[in-house]
Amino acid sequence: xxxxxxxxxxxxxxxxxxxxxxxxxxxxxxxxxxxxxxxxxxxxxxxxxxxxxxxxxxxxxxxxxxxxxxxxxxxxxxxxxxxxxxxxxxxxxxxxxxxxxxxxxxxxxxxxxxxxxxxxxxxxxxxxxxxxxxxxxxxxxxxxxxxxxxxxxxxxxxxxxxxxxxxxxxxxxxxxxxxxxxxxxxxxxxxxxxxxxxxxxxxxxxxxxxxxxxxxxxxxxxxxxxxxxxxxxxxxxxxxxxxxxxxxxxxxxxxxxxxxxxxxxxxxxxxxxxxxxxxxxxxxxxxxxxxxxxxxxxxxxxxxxxxxxxxxxxxxxxxxxxxxxxxxxxxxxxxxxxxxxxxxxxxxxxxxxxxxxxxxxxxxxxxxxxxxxxxxxxxxxxxxxxxxxxxxxxxxxxxxxxxxxxxxxxxxxxxxxxxxxxxxxxxxxxxxxxxxxxxxxxxxxxxxxxxxxxxxxx
Numbered sequence: 179x180x181x182x183x184x185x186x187x188x189x190x191x192x193x194x195x196x197x198x199x200x201x202x203x204x205x206x207x208x209x210x211x212x213x214x215x216x217x218x219x220x221x222x223x224x225x226x227x228x229x230x231x232x233x234x235x236x237x238x239x240x241x242x243x244x245x246x247x248x249x250x251x252x253x254x255x256x257x258x259x260x261x262x263x264x265x266x267x268x269x270x271x272x273x274x275x276x277x278x279x280x281x282x283x284x285x286x287x288x289x290x291x292x293x294x295x296x297x298x299x300x301x302x303x304x305x306x307x308x309x310x311x312x313x314x315x316x317x318x319x320x321x322x323x324x325x326x327x328x329x330x331x332x333x334x335x336x337x338x339x340x341x342x343x344x345x346x347x348x349x350x351x352x353x354x355x356x357x358x359x360x361x362x363x364x365x366x367x368x369x370x371x372x373x374x375x376x377x378x379x380x381x382x383x384x385x386x387x388x389x390x391x392x393x394x395x396x397x398x399x400x401x402x403x404x405x406x407x408x409x410x411x412x413x414x415x416x417x418x419x420x421x422x423x424x425x426x427x428x429x430x431x432x433x434x435x436x437x438x439x440x441x442x443x444x445x446x447x448x449x450x451x452x453x454x455x456x457x458x459x460x461x462x463x464x465x466x467x468x469x470x471x472x473x474x475x476x477x478x479x480x481x482x483x484x485x486x487x488x489x490x491x492x493x494x495x496x497x498x499x500x501x502x503x504x505x506x507x508x509x510x511x512x513x514x515x516x517x518x519x520x521x522x523x524x525x526x527x528x529x530x531x532x533x534x535x536x537x538x539x540x541x542x543x544x545x546x547x548x549x550x551x552x553x554x555x556x557x558x559x560x561x562x563x564x565x566x567x568x569x570x571x572x573x574x575x576x577x578x579x580x581x582x583x584x585x586x587x588x589x590x591x592x593x594x595x596x597x598x599x600x601x602x603x604x605x606x607x608x609x610x611x612x613x614x615x616x617x618x619x620x621x622x623x624x625x626x627x628x629x630x631x632x633x634x635x636x
Contacts, residue, residue, distance in 0.1 A: 179351045180509065181383055182376055182502030186396045187328040187466045189253035191458035192570035194470040195303050195515055195623075196231060196238035197253070199324025204247025206330065207307040207320055208277055214318065217278050221312040223248070225290050228304035230517035231324065232292040233624045237416060237568025239461060241290055244305075248274060248284070253328065258463070300336045301325055302517040302622070326515030326523065327468045351379035358507055358548055358603035365544040372534075372544050373499040380499075390495060397494045400454070400465050400477035401485065407453025414459045416569045424453035446486070447586065448579040450478035455575040468505045468514045471521070471563075471570050472528035474578035476501060479532040479585055483539065493539045501535035504551045507603070512611035516563040516623040519614030521577065526558030526610065529581040533588035542593050550592035552603040554585055559606070560613055562621035564628030573629060 189198035204225070211217040225248075231240050242265065246256065249264045268274065274284035298304035301323040309317040321333040353368070353375050355361040365375055380389045408428040414420045427449040431442065451474035458464045458473050467476040476498075484494050508514055508527045516524045533554035537547045558581070566572040620627030 179349050179354050179379055180506055181349065182380060182499055182506065183389070183392055183396075184329075185327060185466065185468045185502050185505045185509065186498065187253065188396070188399055189328055189464065189466060189470065190243070190256060190258070191239070191461045191464055191470050191473075193238040193240075194328045194466045195324045195326050195517060196235065196240040197243035197461075198328035198466065198470065199303065199326075199330050200227070200231065200240050200305060201243045201247035201251065201253050202328065202330050203305050203322040203324060204244050204307070205250070205252060206322065207318075208248065208250075210320060211309055211318060212277050216309055216317040217276050218280055219311045219317060220276060220280060220309045221282055222310040222314070223274070223282065223284060223289060224308045224310075226293045226296075226306040227291065228293045228296045228306065229298050229302040230623045231303050231305060232294050232296075233626065234565060234568035235292055237565065237625070238570060241286065241292070244290060245286060250277075258461075297619070298323070300333065301331075301515070302619070302624075303515065326513055326518065327466045327509070329509075349379075349383050351382045353379055356510060358551075358607070361503065361507070362544050362548055371500075371538065372503050372547050373496045373538055376499040376503040377495075393495045393498050394491055396465055396498065397480060397491075399463065400467070401481060403457050403462065403464050403473075404450050404453045404477055404481055406462065407455075407457045408449065410456070410460075414456060414569075414571055415461070416459075416567065416571065418567050418569055418571055420459070420569075420571045420575075422456045424449050424456050427452070443482070443586075444583060446482055447478050447582040450481045451475055451578040451582040452575050454478070455570075455578045459569065459571045459575060467501075468509070468527055468531065469516070469524045471516060471574050472524040472578060472581065474575075475525065475528040475581040475585055476532045476535070478578070478582040479536055483536055483586075489539065497535035497539050500538035500547060501531035504534040504547075504603075505531045508607055508610075511604070511607050513614065518622065519610065520561055520617050520622050521563040521574075522555070522558050522561040522610050523614060524563070525577050525581045526555050526561055528578075529558055529585045529588070530554035532582065532585035533592070536586060536589035537592050540589060540593055542589075545598070546592045546595060548603045549595050549599050550589045552599065552601055552606045553588035553591055555603075555606045555610060556601060557584060557588075559610060560617075562617070562628050563623040564621055564630045565623070565625055566630050566633045568625040568630070572633070
């Protein structure tokens with residue numbers, strides 16, 4: 179089993195598969211060179227971004243993230259000011275210092291290649307990294323894949339026939355499950371809620387106090403991101419010149435606190451979700467939930483239904499554990515990569531996770547939580563990923579706002595349910611997977627179809 183904490187990664191925007199993943203891949207390749215004794219011999223590095231990483235790479239910040247990884251920065255700990263200084267120095271000096279102190283020539287314009295023609299068969303987000311010695315002899319040639327939500331895999335791992343090898347994590351837990359049906363069976367057999375079962379599994383990986391502290395930290399980073407987005411105005415980076423809207427909407431809400439309750443609910447969820455995704459679009463610090471492109475939905479629901487409702491930190495943990503358990507099903511049984519599944523694998527999964535978490539803190543049974551998750555995905559099936567100008571802005575920011583409102587409604591519908599639904603969570607996850615496989619590649623984070631080609635850039 180993967181850990182719930184694997185789904186909630188701290189990183190930088192605007193895309194977990196295009197920034198967090200490539201940064202981690204670059205760092206892993208450097209570690210590989212050190213481990214095999216090649217770092218001291220290396221005189222030249224070359225990086226090829228393939229598939230979606232090339233096609234929407236510039237708009238998604240992939241070259242920048244790759245360079246940051248080569249410069250030694252990691253998504254979880256990056257100092258953005260220091261990172262910008264290091265990038266500026268690299269672009270002027272064309273010199274890169276490898277682990278161990280070996281300094282080599284590295285010109286991003288020459289050594290970082292966007293390969294628009296190569297769409298890898300194993301996964302559309304491919305990165306090939308090669309190292310050469312002073313005589314231009316090949317020292318290492320590795321291909322990795324950014325598989326969504328900041329997860330990465332080597333070519334060997336993705337080619338492996340066994341799921342455990344593919345994921346690369348072998349955590350022995352008391353309640354392993356591979357489907358929604360198995361999860362519900364375990365809850366019923368042991369008299370556990372989904373969040374209690376998930377916490378017991380996390381207990382097998384680390385002390386409970388550490389798990390709770392990390393969950394609290396994740397919630398804190400999410401809420402801080404909302405606060406930044408609600409107080410920051412201006413234009414988002416990129417040629418679309420998109421105006422930030424969350425702060426203006428928040429100002430209006432503050433000026434009319436006694437407005438219609440229903441309208442206030444929608445406006446607050448909209449403001450919270452958009453605040454996160456505007457921060458993400460600006461390259462800010464966000465939490466994958468389960469991806470950067472869908473990072474606003476879970477925090478928006480937490481802010482409104484936990485913080486604004488004055489619920490406890492324990493309720494936020496319940497929410498995150500439940501949402502994370504549902505997210506693991508999508509990760510294990512399908513994909514959370516927009517380049518594989520379209521936006522149904524990002525916003526759809528986030529909506530499903532948030533609906534489940536909300537149903538849990540409202541006192542729903544495991545069956546009702548599963549129904550909430552199913553409803554959240556069912557009405558996002560077929561959602562395409564067609565970012566205009568290759569930027570994670572239009573329609574991505576608004577899409578998170580809509581997803582947050584959908585999640586709340588899915589949870590309410592689930593709690594009114596009185597019996598089994600005709601569509602199960604496993605069936606909707608499998609339908610999402612099949613739909614993603616059938617979907618044309620031009621609608622899957624390539625900016626080659628949909629809004630990306632029908633919206634005229636000005």
